Amino acid sequence: MNILGIETSCDETAAAVVRDGREVLSNVVYTQIPLHRPYGGVVPEIASRAHVEKITQVVKSAMDGQDVDAVAVTYGPGLSPALIVGLNAAKGLALSLGVDLIAINHIEAHLHTPFLYDRGETPPCPDPSELYPSLGLAISGGHTNWFDIAGAGEYTTIGQTLDDAAGEAFDKASKLLGLGYPGGPRVDKIAKAYLAANGGSTKGMIPFPKGRPRDGVSALAGLPAELCVSFSGLKTALLRHVQRNPDLQNPDPALQDADPSQIDPNSHLACVIASYQEAIVQAVADRTRTALRRRGYKAFVLGGGVSLNSRLRAVLSEVASEARIPLLMAKPRYCGDNGAMIAGLAYTRRNISGGAALAVDVAPSLEVG
Ligand code: KG4
Ligand code: ZN
DSSP states (O other): OEEEEEEOSSSEEEEEEEETTTEEEEEEEEEOHHHHGGGTSOOHHHHHHHHHHHHHHHHHHHHTTOOOSEEEEEEESSOHHHHHHHHHHHHHHHHHHTOEEEEEEHHHHHTTGGGOEETTOOOSSOOGGGSOSEEEEEESSSOEEEEEEEETTEEEEEEEBSSSOHHHHHHHHHHHTTOOSSHHHHHHHHHHHHHHHTTTOOTTSOOOOOOOOOTTOGGGTTSOGGGOBOOHHHHHHHHHHHHHOGGGSSOOGGGGTSOGGGSOTTSHHHHHHHHHHHHHHHHHHHHHHHHHHHSOOSEEEEESGGGGOHHHHHHHHHHHHHTTSOEEOOOGGGTSSOSHHHHHHHHHHTTTSGGGGGGOOOOTTOOOO
8 A cells, every 4th residue: 555645844845655654665855954044943934835835846756656545644743834734735635636634643653764664675674563562762853752652553651851852952052052053963973073083982071961850840740750851951051161161152153054074073162062962862861771671662663853863873772782672763864854754654544544634633732642
């Protein structure tokens, strides 16, 4: 069964056709990052307009030469004016093709990405159904959530961030240090060069706080502190560090567009960036270790834009191997927002959603589960 997946929840206009939930037959992503870069973040109005301009072309090229048996679309969470564009396009297309529409949760779809593979490849891992219970971590610009995945669609949030998502923490630090938008990939590159210049050692790093919330704070909303993170203390620590160090103030505006490899890996700036990334990575690794000790999981499934981070991938691989379970991560091209994850997850939901999705509205604050 071929499903067309459409994704417009944020700043990527994306569509893909996926066979039987896993084999990606086509995958088209138009990224709006250059449009939002001058503003240092995603501007909803600009996102919506760009989706309107690009959606027809993106969907057409994803569908080129493919038979489509159903249409799937993200209906939340995300930016309302952006979600509306994809949802309306998908409704119109499902009606005109005479096929079912399947409405999909964007965060759940990120956790499907490790199961995707390209046309003709051997599947990289068993089907999700053979790996329950799994521990899931969705880590992106909007989310940092740990899920107990007991079965298809049976997600329970067991831990989360109390404030910023990890991606947001990367992006804000990058902005503060004058490194441009989006921050995650730039921080990753600079930190990688720092680690390489220091023989992989973290010894010279600045000991930024590792984001462990205090027990009993109301923001935990009943979740255990040992499975939650808070990045507000880390951000404040970075700000204080910048205020104490004039060499980090008034960054050269040219840095915003410069290739991050131009930054000296032995500089104070590179050390600050690598230390900040390390604090995020170790906070996430620590909560993951705790989660893995609480239940005998068969697999650890990672998804979301921040799962592209090279240091996070390396450290979480160690965490999973300590627990003697596989870490399932997507290929880089499926880590950021894409239509293949929507089409892939929809295959497992095809009997639940179906034609009823034609009545669905966008759900900007949609939760998982
Ligand atoms: O999943 P995604 O594409 O969109 C959301 O659903 O939010 O994630 C985008 C986030 C951004 O905050 C971006 O800075 C971050 O993922 N990101 C990274 C890396 N690549 C993208 N963060 C850290 N390291 C990276 N290599
Ligand atoms: Zn996403």
